[in-house]
Amino acid sequence: MSKPARAVGIEISGVNLSYGSTHVLKDIALSIRPGEFFAFLGPSGCGKTTLLRLIAGFAQAQTGQVLLDGQDVAPLPPWKRDVGMVFQSYALWPHMTVAKNVAFGLEERRLPRGEIDRRVAQALELVGLSAFAERRPAQLSGGQQQRVAVARTIAIEPKVLLLDEPLSNLDAKMRVSVRRELRALQQRLGLTTIFVTHDQEEANTICDRIAVMDGGKIQQVGTPMELYEHPANLFVANFLGSANILDEKSGVPIPPGKRLVFRPQHAALSAPESAALRGPVTHREFLGATVRYGVRLGESEVLIETPFQSGSELRSVGDQVGVDLPPRRMLFLPA
Amino acid sequence: MTSIRSPGQIALALAIALFLGVFLIVPVATVVYVAFTEKGGGGLTLVNFLDFGRTDLFVRSFWNSVYVSAMTVVWASVLALPLAYLTTRFEFRGAMLVQTLGFLPLIMPPFVGAVAMQLLFGRNGSVNLLLDEWFDFKIGFMEGLNGVIFLQAIHYFPFILVNLSAALRNIDRSMEEAAQNLGSHGLRLFRRIALPLALPGYIAGASLVFVKVFDDVATPLLLNVKEMLAPQAYLRITSIGIDDPMGYVISVVLILVAVATMWATALVMKGKDYATTQRGGGGLARRQLKPREQVLAYAVVILILALVLAPHVGLVLLSFATVWSFSPLPDGYTLAHYTRVLGDSSVYIKNTLLYAGLAAAIDVVIGGAIAYLVLRTRLPGRQWLDWAASTALAVPGVVLGIGYLRAFYGVSLPDGTPLATLWIVIVLAIAIRRLPYALRAAYAALQQISVSLEEAAENLGATKARTVRRVVIPLMTGGLLAGFVTSFATAAVELSAVLILVQSNSDAPLAYGLYVLMQTPAGRGAGAALGVIAVLIVAICMWLSQLAVDRSQRARGMDI
Numbered sequence: 001m002s003k004p005a006r007a008v009g010i011e012i013s014g015v016n017l018s019y020g021s022t023h024v025l026k027d028i029a030l031s032i033r034p035g036e037f038f039a040f041l042g043p044s045g046c047g048k049t050t051l052l053r054l055i056a057g058f059a060q061a062q063t064g065q066v067l068l069d070g071q072d073v074a075p076l077p078p079w080k081r082d083v084g085m086v087f088q089s090y091a092l093w094p095h096m097t098v099a100k101n102v103a104f105g106l107e108e109r110r111l112p113r114g115e116i117d118r119r120v121a122q123a124l125e126l127v128g129l130s131a132f133a134e135r136r137p138a139q140l141s142g143g144q145q146q147r148v149a150v151a152r153t154i155a156i157e158p159k160v161l162l163l164d165e166p167l168s169n170l171d172a173k174m175r176v177s178v179r180r181e182l183r184a185l186q187q188r189l190g191l192t193t194i195f196v197t198h199d200q201e202e203a204n205t206i207c208d209r210i211a212v213m214d215g216g217k218i219q220q221v222g223t224p225m226e227l228y229e230h231p232a233n234l235f236v237a238n239f240l241g242s243a244n245i246l247d248e249k250s251g252v253p254i255p256p257g258k259r260l261v262f263r264p265q266h267a268a269l270s271a272p273e274s275a276a277l278r279g280p281v282t283h284r285e286f287l288g289a290t291v292r293y294g295v296r297l298g299e300s301e302v303l304i305e306t307p308f309q310s311g312s313e314l315r316s317v318g319d320q321v322g323v324d325l326p327p328r329r330m331l332f333l334p335a
Numbered sequence: 336m337t338s339i340r341s342p343g344q345i346a347l348a349l350a351i352a353l354f355l356g357v358f359l360i361v362p363v364a365t366v367v368y369v370a371f372t373e374k375g376g377g378g379l380t381l382v383n384f385l386d387f388g389r390t391d392l393f394v395r396s397f398w399n400s401v402y403v404s405a406m407t408v409v410w411a412s413v414l415a416l417p418l419a420y421l422t423t424r425f426e427f428r429g430a431m432l433v434q435t436l437g438f439l440p441l442i443m444p445p446f447v448g449a450v451a452m453q454l455l456f457g458r459n460g461s462v463n464l465l466l467d468e469w470f471d472f473k474i475g476f477m478e479g480l481n482g483v484i485f486l487q488a489i490h491y492f493p494f495i496l497v498n499l500s501a502a503l504r505n506i507d508r509s510m511e512e513a514a515q516n517l518g519s520h521g522l523r524l525f526r527r528i529a530l531p532l533a534l535p536g537y538i539a540g541a542s543l544v545f546v547k548v549f550d551d552v553a554t555p556l557l558l559n560v561k562e563m564l565a566p567q568a569y570l571r572i573t574s575i576g577i578d579d580p581m582g583y584v585i586s587v588v589l590i591l592v593a594v595a596t597m598w599a600t601a602l603v604m605k606g607k608d609y610a611t612t613q614r615g616g617g618g619l620a621r622r623q624l625k626p627r628e629q630v631l632a633y634a635v636v637i638l639i640l641a642l643v644l645a646p647h648v649g650l651v652l653l654s655f656a657t658v659w660s661f662s663p664l665p666d667g668y669t670l671a672h673y674t675r676v677l678g679d680s681s682v683y684i685k686n687t688l689l690y691a692g693l694a695a696a697i698d699v700v701i702g703g704a705i706a707y708l709v710l711r712t713r714l715p716g717r718q719w720l721d722w723a724a725s726t727a728l729a730v731p732g733v734v735l736g737i738g739y740l741r742a743f744y745g746v747s748l749p750d751g752t753p754l755a756t757l758w759i760v761i762v763l764a765i766a767i768r769r770l771p772y773a774l775r776a777a778y779a780a781l782q783q784i785s786v787s788l789e790e791a792a793e794n795l796g797a798t799k800a801r802t803v804r805r806v807v808i809p810l811m812t813g814g815l816l817a818g819f820v821t822s823f824a825t826a827a828v829e830l831s832a833v834l835i836l837v838q839s840n841s842d843a844p845l846a847y848g849l850y851v852l853m854q855t856p857a858g859r860g861a862g863a864a865l866g867v868i869a870v871l872i873v874a875i876c877m878w879l880s881q882l883a884v885d886r887s888q889r890a891r892g893m894d895i
Contacts, residue, residue, distance in 0.1 A: 077515075078520075079515045079517075079518045081516075085512075085513070091510050091513035093532070105518050108518035156517055
């Protein structure tokens with residue numbers, strides 16, 4: 001695949017979208033930089049797929065605009081937008097061979113036969129499926145089908161690449177290797193890419209920046225590390241990795257209208273006598289590298305993960321323990 | 336599932352096998368056997384088939400039948416394609432109208448409206464009289480073979496519409512969105528993606544239409560077209576006699592064509608069973624039509640629906656008409672035909688209700704039993720019962736009628752009357768013809784019942800037989816009822832087998848009476864009145880069956 005002449009940015013502003021009385025997207029504003037690998041991350045029903053479909057032209061917003069490379073795409077139907085989308089189900093046409101599937105978009109663009117053949121071969125080579133050109137999609141494994149779907153999309157050299165939960169139909173092992181392939185491919189092509197997922201690990205491992213969504217709203221935008229270290233609200237804190245969230249009923253001094261948030265591995269267990277926070281161990285789980293304890297604090301329960309070294313003494317359920325929490329690890333977020 | 340073979344199950348299977356053997360396999364085998372033996376009971380021979388090939392009339396009839404069936408498929412597709420495309424791909428208020436009215440032809444077999452359509456579209460029918468008056472030309476809708484094609488296409492296109500629409504609706508919407516995303520849209524997208532994916536549905540509908548038209552006896556005869564194969568079989572047997580081998584040879588050819596069509600269909604469909612049904616998001620995104628497109632869409636829909644309704648409108652007009660010829664509308668209106676039909680011809684109606692009711696009851700019992708044996712037991716050879724019952728699909732009605740006549744004419748009752756002349760034989764023939772449909776309904780009903788419900792009953796101490804009676808049958812009632820009503824409705828208008836088997840007017844069902852009455856101008860009005868009554872019976876039944884299915888599904892709290 002020849003590199004696109006120049007990566008393209010996406011500007012979304014003031015977007016509201018409703019289906020009947022359901023307000024699916026609320027005041028969406030986003031700026032995606034050229035060449036960025038960007039994720040829409042959120043639980044199902046948060047509007048992430050709808051936002052993706054809006055960019056592809058399969059959904060219409062009531063207000064706001066989507067600029068692709070500075071151009072408003074609202075008047076363009078899906079078939080004139082030049083945004084390549086890889087569907088969650090891959091949507092490979094079962095009545096066509098792999099090569100025919102990949103050639104489809106090029107044929108629709110009325111390219112000369114020789115050019116089509118050349119680009120199909122190139123796209124299949126890029127995803128390592130040259131030997132499978134004459135197979136039917138049904139004869140391929142899930143991972144291979146996924147690669148055909150990607151090849152079919154990048155063959156048209158789209159302005160941006162949209163991936164709708166591309167890994168959800170793969171088994172756990174495949175998922176890890178395919179997401180690395182996707183990242184490598186995106187880097188090579190320098191293509192602005194949006195990746196929709198509900199899996200924070202997927203988003204964290206391959207994306208440059210993430211927009212966390214919930215309830216039709218963008219909760220926070222940032223790099224994976226920013227989101228993890230400085231979540232803007234309780235939802236983001238809870239959705240990216242596990243977090244302990246405490247209110248005043250825990251007996252911990254917390255400013256009114258706020259919650260105390262900290263990660264399980266940022267606290268440590270200590271002797272109960274010297275600690276400001278203390279309570280009984282409610283359960284214990286051995287996870288290999290770490291041991292996870294549940295500790296009751298007032299009316300709340302927190303999880304604390306401590307590294308496991310062989311020979312180290314474990315606490316038992318019922319033991320009174322102290323909880324040490326360094327002040328710099330404490331986050332106070334609006335309730 | 337347990338694999339205990341109870342003696343009850345074995346007895347049931349044997350009884351069904353016996354029934355199918357005597358009333359389906361033996362008659363059909365007799366027909367085939369006679370076709371291959373010398374006239375007068377000699378040895379096996381191919382001479383009859385050589386005669387068939389050397390007789391101009393038969394060869395011409397054969398090609399006429401092929402031509403008419405093929406052209407019917409073409410025209411039925413022309414009617415069905417735009418309707419299927421419009422209703423499945425566009426936000427279109429006419430869609431509901433198409434869904435309901437589009438299926439109207441199914442409740443009336445084509446022969447019922449044949450004469451009425453002559454009066455509307457014939458050389459001197461309403462449409463041509465008006466065309467002649469306004470524009471000075473006529474269109475030969477109903478001339479010769481064209482008339483058969485025209486009528487059959489109007490009646491059978493819903494088979495293609497239903498199958499094609501279902502197939503189009505079942506395509507995962509991402510299939511088409513992916514194509515749009517890659518730059519395709521409109522008719523080109525439909526041609527390259529939607530149509531190929533819906534092809535299996537289309538082919539299923541088209542082959543059904545082909546076979547049905549090929550086997551139809553009454554419609555060509557009522558339009559006075561004799562040079563087609565199925566009518567020739569009927570004419571040969573009724574005019575020359577049951578000893579003439581040609582009727583049997585034609586029958587074998589009819590069976591071969593039906594089997595070949597189904598085989599070719601299976602061959603084409605092989606590897607094309609694209610199960611692309613909805614994996615991800617909901618239904619298809621339907622596109623809004625622009626105002627100009629709306630006008631065009633409505634024009635197409637209204638034109639097609641007008642054609643669809645024409646036989647019904649014509650039939651109703653004819654049933655109330657005093658005299659109707661050489662004029663766009665009848666000269667006057669009367670209730671006399673209905674009084675006549677409800678008076679001295681009421682025996683037809685009574686017979687129909689009796690025959691169709693008995694046939695449907697037989698079908699539901701046997702269909703339900705076969706479904707149970709196949710799905711719930713491990714009886715060896717149970718699949719054969721299913722196959723045997725389903726072969727009835729490939730046996731044209733006229734062939735079954737001829738087979739019954741030949742196989743049972745020699746069998747006499749103690750008082751000397753041949754078995755073949757008894758009215759119960761008509762019932763059995765109809766029952767065999769409708770059995771495959773009842774069988775599908777029973778399968779569907781049984782498949783919805785989880786095996787664990789039965790296992791729970793057995794676990795709590797119920798025997799197999801009691802489990803069937805107390806769990807399976809109550810849960811299947813809705814589905815079986817729907818199967819009964821559908822069988823009843825279609826049995827009520829069955830004619831091709833009946834035509835051969837009816838020996839006296841007093842034993843004749845409604846469809847036969849209609850056929851006889853329609854032959855003479857004087858009887859047309861009464862025939863039409865019978866037709867209207869038949870359509871009403873069938874329509875009410877279809878509505879009841881829908882009701883039965885809905886209600887039983889709701890009662891079980893299932894999503895419809």
